[in-house]
Amino acid sequence: MPSYGPEVFGPPPRDTAQKFWDPEIQTMDRERMRALQEERLGALLTKVFNNPVPLFRDKLTAAGITSPDDIKSLDDIRHIPLTVKQDLRDSEGAAPPWGTYRFTDPRQAVRVGQSTGTTGTPTISIWTRRDLWIEYESSARVWWRYGHRPGMIVTHAHPAYLYGGGPMLSGSYEYFGMLNIWVPPPDTDELAEQGLRFWTRVTPDIPFMGFSTGRFFEVANKLGIDPKDAGLEFKGMPGFGMGKGMPLMTAGAECYAYVGGACGEMPGAHINEDWGIVQAVDPATGAEVADGEWGDLVVTTLDRDNGLLRYDLEEACAILREPCSCGETSIRGLWGGRFKDLIAVQGTRFQANEVEAALRGVGEINEPTLEWQMVRPTEDARPLVVRVERGTGAGGDDVETAARCAAVIRDKLGVDATVTVLARETLPREGYKAARVVDE
Numbered sequence: 001m002p003s004y005g006p007e008v009f010g011p012p013p014r015d016t017a018q019k020f021w022d023p024e025i026q027t028m029d030r031e032r033m034r035a036l037q038e039e040r041l042g043a044l045l046t047k048v049f050n051n052p053v054p055l056f057r058d059k060l061t062a063a064g065i066t067s068p069d070d071i072k073s074l075d076d077i078r079h080i081p082l083t084v085k086q087d088l089r090d091s092e093g094a095a096p097p098w099g100t101y102r103f104t105d106p107r108q109a110v111r112v113g114q115s116t117g118t119t120g121t122p123t124i125s126i127w128t129r130r131d132l133w134i135e136y137e138s139s140a141r142v143w144w145r146y147g148h149r150p151g152m153i154v155t156h157a158h159p160a161y162l163y164g165g166g167p168m169l170s171g172s173y174e175y176f177g178m179l180n181i182w183v184p185p186p187d188t189d190e191l192a193e194q195g196l197r198f199w200t201r202v203t204p205d206i207p208f209m210g211f212s213t214g215r216f217f218e219v220a221n222k223l224g225i226d227p228k229d230a231g232l233e234f235k236g237m238p239g240f241g242m243g244k245g246m247p248l249m250t251a252g253a254e255c256y257a258y259v260g261g262a263c264g265e266m267p268g269a270h271i272n273e274d275w276g277i278v279q280a281v282d283p284a285t286g287a288e289v290a291d292g293e294w295g296d297l298v299v300t301t302l303d304r305d306n307g308l309l310r311y312d313l314e315e316a317c318a319i320l321r322e323p324c325s326c327g328e329t330s331i332r333g334l335w336g337g338r339f340k341d342l343i344a345v346q347g348t349r350f351q352a353n354e355v356e357a358a359l360r361g362v363g364e365i366n367e368p369t370l371e372w373q374m375v376r377p378t379e380d381a382r383p384l385v386v387r388v389e390r391g392t393g394a395g396g397d398d399v400e401t402a403a404r405c406a407a408v409i410r411d412k413l414g415v416d417a418t419v420t421v422l423a424r425e426t427l428p429r430e431g432y433k434a435a436r437v438v439d440e
Contacts, residue, residue: 010175011140013150019327021144022137025274026328033273033329034074040302041077041277042068044309047103055091055101056309059083077277078287082298082312085115088123088254097124104128104305113164115254125164125254128305132171135257138272139172142249142261145270148206150177155204155231157185157195157212159432164253172258178206186212187431192219199230207232211433214369218429221368221392248278248317248333251299255311259299260333266324268332275302278333280317286310291321294336314339343437345377345384346415352436358412359388364401367391371427375440384409384417389424 020026028036045068048056059081060066071077083101091099098106106112109126116122127135148154154173158166166182173180181204186192192215199207209216213232220227227233247262247269256276260269271278279288280295289295297317301307316336324332337351352374359365359372365388375385388405390398398421405419428435 010177011137014144016149021141025272026141026270026330028274028329030329036274037277037302038074040274041071041074041300044300044302044307045071047307048309051103053101053103055087055099056083059309074277077279077300077310080286080300080310082281082283082286082296082310083308084312084314085123085254089121092123093121098126099124101308102126103307108305111164111167112162113167113253114162115252116163122162123254126306130305132168134275134304135168136172136175138256138258138275140176141270141272142258143172143176143178145261145263148176148178151179152205153179153181153202154206154208155181155183155195155199156208156210157183157216157431158210159185165257168253168257185431186215186219189219189222191431192216193223196220196223196225196230199232200225203229203231205231212431214371214434215429215431218369218371246335248297248335251276251278251297251311251313255299255308255313256301260330263324263326263328265326266320266322266332268318268320268334270324270328270330271333273330275304276300277302278317278319278331280319280333281312283312283314288319291319294318296339297333297335341437343374343377343384345380345382347380348413348415350413350415354413355384355386355409356436358408359386359405361408361412362388362401362404363391364396365389365391365405365421367393371424371434372436373427374437376437384415386417386419387422387427388419389422389426392424 014021047053048060049068063079063081065071065079088099088101091101106126109128111127111132113125114122156169158169160166170180170182181202183195183198184191186195196216196219216232217227220230248260249269250257251259259276259278260271262269277300279298281287281298282289283296294316297313297315299311300309315338318334320332342349342351355374356370356372359370371389373387377384386405402419402421406417409415409417
């Protein structure tokens with residue numbers, strides 16, 4: 001009988017001076033990694049046919065793949081049809097509530113969640129203990145790269161309950177061995193204050209508030225709390241701002257929450273290839289695009305109880321294969337956002353976060369936080385409509401500020417914009433993700 005108890009709750013301790021969380025995997029020879037991926041892909045395909053898993057079995061059969069032996073190597077994975085989120089929704093709708101794409105009985109799982117539903121009907125995700133262990137081990141590689149170590153105090157304000165992100169992040173911190181302070185998303189000033197007051201008592205070493213960071217800074221300013229007293233700082237993650245796109249950190253909770261992490265030495269995020277095959281794919285052909293070019297982010301999860309086979313997240317991804325100076329041998333990935341979220345105007349396509357990056361160059365609107373909104377264009381030739389809030393204590397003329405905002409947007413994105421400067425607290429506030437793009 002295996003031993004169990006509090007002494008084996010969590011991973012074995014590491015030497016805090018070692019460079020990698022899992023040196024054997026993270027520096028594995030490329031041919032050995034390829035062989036491991038092929039072995040685990042074969043096991044996944046065997047489950048599809050033997051369990052069976054009807055959604056994937058039927059897709060494979062329709063493509064002329066009737067046995068795991070038909071996929072002889074990673075080169076053959078291009079013959080496997082893509083699956084998109086709508087396929088999962090349709091499956092759950094036809095065979096509620098779980099659909100026909102589960103590899104295990106949901107009653108063998110220990111956690112359930114659902115997507116936010118921002119792009120349609122929420123899908124249901126389930127995780128067994130093994131699925132969570134893979135996520136936690138994957139995240140541990142990320143935290144270790146960032147310089148986090150067991151014993152540190154970390155905080156976040158991700159949503160909870162049926163949304164899977166909060167429990168996953170908290171669990172990964174606790175598994176790693178950090179003291180996890182999980183505060184409510186700052187949906188109201190009162191909830192934001194609750195977190196701020198606690199941080200002034202127990203100050204985190206690692207403040208990671210993600211989308212909520214600006215909201216906490218704004219409420220701290222109202223209350224007269226110095227953000228530094230609460231441990232809050234604007235800190236970029238390693239690898240951000242290095243070349244185009246951002247490091248590919250996640251492939252969504254329903255797929256692979258901790259698909260990779262950035263080392264900061266070269267662009268992109270190191271992919272956990274032992275637990276996922278990550279591709280940048282032309283959705284029309286299913287073939288991989290050239291390295292460094294944008295394609296759809298496609299992930300095949302490996303070695304899980306609940307897997308996904310060639311899952312197209314319909315988001316932009318680029319793969320980088322040149323060796324990294326940090327010593328990790330995995331491929332690296334860049335994330336470029338959702339293709340359908342691209343803004344198209346005046347013959348140019350860009351992401352909303354590129355507008356935000358431009359506006360950060362205008363000091364009059366950035367204190368204590370940058371609050372802005374733009375209207376999704378419906379006519380190509382017209383100027384982009386952008387609204388910004390005046391910063392607290394900002395002097396100067398609103399007309400001049402608007403002109404400066406329009407100038408930086410023109411300089412960074414190459415499009416003309418009509419900018420309106422509004423009084424502070426005019427635009428709606430959100431505790432988690434602010435609605436930066438509105439339809440009017």
